[in-house]
Amino acid sequence: MHQDAPNTEAADDPIRWEQYLAELVSTGHFDGGSSMGRGERLRKNQSSQPAGNDLSGFIRVRAVNLEGAKQFLAGNPVYEAGGTVEIRELPRT
Template sequence: MQDYLLLMYNDATDQAAAADDSAWQRYFAFLHQSGCFDGGSSIGAGQSFRKSGTAAGSADQLSGFIRVRAEDLLAAQQFLTGNPIYEAGGTVEIRALPRD
């Protein structure tokens, strides 16, 4: 099993649906039942830094993360279903967490 992060962005086309507490409760129940959920959190405001030049990306675009275990990237995509950000038209990026 590989570890993955689901990075949720603050770009849902339906912000009310993305913030629906009951949808999040159902989603987290699904994650817990999968046995592959390893935590997560919302992410507050922040800023990107770079020693010189302009920092890449905007720290304000990320709104939260979820850590899961899956066999591969394709299997990790099953955790998109029911995610309130994803279901509301927002972006969820899936990233592998390699074992270094």
């Protein structure tokens, strides 16, 4: 999730997050997630740089494919507040 929602109050509302996460857990497809704070970008033989401020957190869900993962957008406070949510596939082990 990105930190670009026009309605930051709604995107950060703890009650909305509690409701959304409870709904995800009830589906049996929720595999965790976290908000994200500041950090650094590191490259060998270069000075460290501050990490970008565009990402605010992530959520892991189990889905058959990217299309299936889109069903979990509904209710996401960042998405509902007009912010950006990226969906990415993780490697299967």
